[in-house]
Amino acid sequence: MAHEHKLAIFRGTLKFKSNITKIWGILIILSIVTAIEVVLGIIKPEILTETTFIRMKLLNWIFILLTIFKAYYITWDFMHMRDEVKGLRRAVVWTAVFLICYLVFILLTEGDYIFDVYNTGFQSWDF
Amino acid sequence: MSTTVTSTDTGENTWGGGNQPLRASYGKLMMWFFIVSDALTFSGFLAAYGFSRFKFIDSWPIADEVFTHFPGLHGVNAPMYYVAFMTFILIMSSVTMVLAVDAGHHMNKKKVTFYMFLTIIGGAIFVGSQAWEWATFIQGDYGAVETKGGKILQFQNVDGERVALSEFAIAGVSEREQHLKKNGVWYYEEGTPTTYNIEEVKAGFVANPDLLIRVQELNEKGEKIVLNREESLAKINRDAVGVVEGANLYHNEYGTPLFADFFFFITGFHGFHVFSGVVINIIIFFNVLLGTYERRGHYEMVEKVGLYWHFVDLVWVFVFTFFYLV
Structure with missing residues (x-):
């Protein structure tokens, strides 16, 4: 069985040399996103908590979008959905x-x- | 007539068997089936959490005030740092897992063994951390008082700092003996008595003029409403019926009992997944050591447990957001 991996992410703007460097790259992306979430959760900027969009705080929308972003990269690159x-x-x-x-x-x-x-x-x- | 339908690329008979339209093995497909159904189970739990939260949207506990501990740092207010650490551990063990899968593709037994081992360690740290989270949650922090209607009243001083029951309750104001099965009719017994009973807490509250009560309801800014001294005195004398220290399935000092119920149920179910993932990883680890997959000629089994392991990580990303952040 041949194991071809697609090595480009962000719609081809970021290309990795090998599957292993891609894995570490994804780790960095996921860590940055988690750090952003934690920092936002601790600071809770007032602009984001006071503005609401469809009856929910903007901050919560940001958390949910970042979560879906992380879920995408876990599924696509760790679970190899990109190669299926x-x-x-x-x-x-x-x-x-x-x-x-x-x-x-x-x-x-x-x-x-x-x-x-x-x-x-x-x-x-x-x- | 020789116009039978054939698949275009291979020239094989489409319905003749041996055709793999999804280009994935049976085992991997079945793992995906399982993952989809398990994802629906978890989203059922999380959606139920959302349902209950929307139902009590104006009185739900604030996660930042509940999960404030970090092992080794006593009395330091560290909201979310520990969960962030747990998240990182789980993502890290996902990375070592996918590295093990990659090493498996290159038939590198040594590397697969090493990365599988790291994955197991990461999983074990995560399960241990979750046990610690539970223990801290169950043990509680400041203690609170429960009203006749089942609502929670917490205490703070005029400066807005939370105050623990032990800081003001006057011990020995009244004696309360634990009711045991042997004493009463109908074989009822009560749970472990709290450190202070309600009369001791009330006496201490009356004696300390700078104490105020925080109720469960939130104001427009999403903070707990604080009563003034007169309202606080009236509230505690009229409504308070019991003391709550820590959390169980019926009472918890953080607010509505549903919050603790969902915490135990969702993180417990996820923790059970991590635990079983670790067990499966250990089995596969030993199979790798014994050379089972070396003889089989491929490491697809590592890939399959890898899928499960990443799924556990995926679920945690959502649990983290909906329990601790939102």
Whole structure:
């Protein structure tokens, strides 16, 4: 079996010489992103916590986007999704992404609705 | 008629068997199947966490105030540093795993052994760290008081610093004997008694004029609402019914019980995955040592457990965000 690795990331702007240097490169990228997350989480800049986008703090959107960014590189380079054929990639990623988005949307909407019922109704917290 | 459908590149019969449209072996495909279903399980848990959090969006505990410890640094407020360290350990062990897979492609038994060993060490450090996180969480920090409605009241001084129960409760104001199974009807027994009972905490609170109560609800800036002295006195005398130290599945001093429940359940389930990953890695490690894959002619087994190991890392990235950051 031949093991061909695609060595270019960031849509081809960053090319690595070998698979091993690519692995270390990905580690550096993931570490930087994690460090950014931790620093933002400790500082909590006021501009980001006071601005909201679709009813969520901008800071939280940044955290979620950075998380998806990290998940992409873990899946694509550590799990070698980049080297798999299109069919396998789509079967795994599209299925999971669609079902997870659906589940999250349904549950968060419902949770928000229940919050409104407690908030504006006369029920007291009794769990 | 000889116009049968044939696959274009190989010239083989498409339906004749031996055709691999996804170019992946059976074992790897099955691992991907498992990973997709396990990803859905985890997202079910995390979405349920989101559901409960949205339900109590104005009174959910603030993670920065809950996870503030670092081993060896007592009394230092270190929010998230330790989890960040754990995240780094897990990413690092993912890197050694993918290096082991790469060495396997080159049939380099020595390197595979070495990197597998490092991966196992990384996994063990992570599981140990998680055990420490749990122990710290269960043991608790400042202690709190619970109201009739099941809400948590925490204490702070007028300068805004949190105050532990042990700093102000007056011991010996009232005696409370633990209720055991043998004493009462219906064979009820109560759990481990807290260090101070509610009367001792109340007496201490009344005696210290610079103490205030923080309630569970958050203000517009996302901070806990602090009552003034009169409201605090009224609140503790009217509503407080019990003392909470640390956390279990029913009560926790950080806020709503659901927070602790999800913490135990989600990080526990993830920790169980890491643990089983370490066990599987150890098995594969010994197989590598024994030369099983050398004889087999390929190290695909290392690749398969590698997929599982990276998946565990992938899940942690999300748990980290939704439990500690957001």
